[in-house]
Amino acid sequence: MSRFRILPYKMNSISAKSLAKFFNVLKIYHNGDFIPRDGDIILNWGSGGYIPILNRNDRNYTVLNKPEAIDNASNKISTLRLLKQNEVSHVEFKLNKEDAKEFINKGHKVYCRTRIAGKAGAGIIIANTKDELPDNCRLFTKKFPNDEEYRIHVFNNEIIDRVHKKKMSKERMQELNIKEEDLSTDIKNLKKGWSFTREDLEIDENLDNLAKNAIKALGLDFGAVDIAKSKDGDAVVLEVNTAAGMKKGTTTHLRYCNAISKYLGKDFSKEEYEERYNCKLNFGLLDK
Numbered sequence: 001m002s003r004f005r006i007l008p009y010k011m012n013s014i015s016a017k018s019l020a021k022f023f024n025v026l027k028i029y030h031n032g033d034f035i036p037r038d039g040d041i042i043l044n045w046g047s048g049g050y051i052p053i054l055n056r057n058d059r060n061y062t063v064l065n066k067p068e069a070i071d072n073a074s075n076k077i078s079t080l081r082l083l084k085q086n087e088v089s090h091v092e093f094k095l096n097k098e099d100a101k102e103f104i105n106k107g108h109k110v111y112c113r114t115r116i117a118g119k120a121g122a123g124i125i126i127a128n129t130k131d132e133l134p135d136n137c138r139l140f141t142k143k144f145p146n147d148e149e150y151r152i153h154v155f156n157n158e159i160i161d162r163v164h165k166k167k168m169s170k171e172r173m174q175e176l177n178i179k180e181e182d183l184s185t186d187i188k189n190l191k192k193g194w195s196f197t198r199e200d201l202e203i204d205e206n207l208d209n210l211a212k213n214a215i216k217a218l219g220l221d222f223g224a225v226d227i228a229k230s231k232d233g234d235a236v237v238l239e240v241n242t243a244a245g246m247k248k249g250t251t252t253h254l255r256y257c258n259a260i261s262k263y264l265g266k267d268f269s270k271e272e273y274e275e276r277y278n279c280k281l282n283f284g285l286l287d288k
Helices: 014-023 067-074 076-085 097-105 170-175 205-217 251-264 270-277
Strands: 004-008 041-045 062-064 110-113 124-127 139-142 148-155 158-167 194-197 222-229 235-241
Touching (some): 004 014, 014 041, 014 251, 076 139, 097 110, 148 205, 148 251, 205 222
Antiparallel strands (some): 110 124, 148 158, 148 222, 158 194, 222 235
């Protein structure tokens, strides 16, 4: 009998816990006692590298998001190389300081990354002049005029969720103890006064297709694709997250539960979900 299991990148991942609890299934350890059976389906939530329990070639089981694909998605250089090879629009990049000077010479701001797998802006040094380009970086990306930023979730080649970033209200900033001087338009994350929202969000098929193509290029089955869009309508992929944040009883959680249920051939009821989590959610732009 086939089973559904979740393999999280860490056992205390809130997102992985919320999915495991909804489906009432076990989370499995990378080097635990779990042995896959024929027909099993394992949802790999952000786990890359060598995973002992998946080293069973004598069994016919399915791993959604293979570790090697997650390795590519978590390494920004590998991500950009694969996007380029597959002709998926991406931020322009250089792999050494001398080549990065070309961006500066043309008047562009450069993001210098000291961490290839950093998250939430970690390890980024912003350079406006050649003298500001650091020596200890392996990746340099040209600033894209990201007037808008989106996160588009893809599962099994279908769009399951969309959000975009907006600057927080002063009240929300005060709640999170974010000061005015912390605000930034160069790095748009929670600590810099930005958050994801569905307010005023419109469907853009070009962005949807870009997100799908990015997932395919990296060899993934699902992921959250971060996309920047300029006022002129140009769009580029920034990165792909294979363990997107979510909490139970939220719209994103609802949509992942629905998508996974569909993949597993299980019934899903929005009404039962809302009753279970005592919430009132909306599929919004994804309503059928």
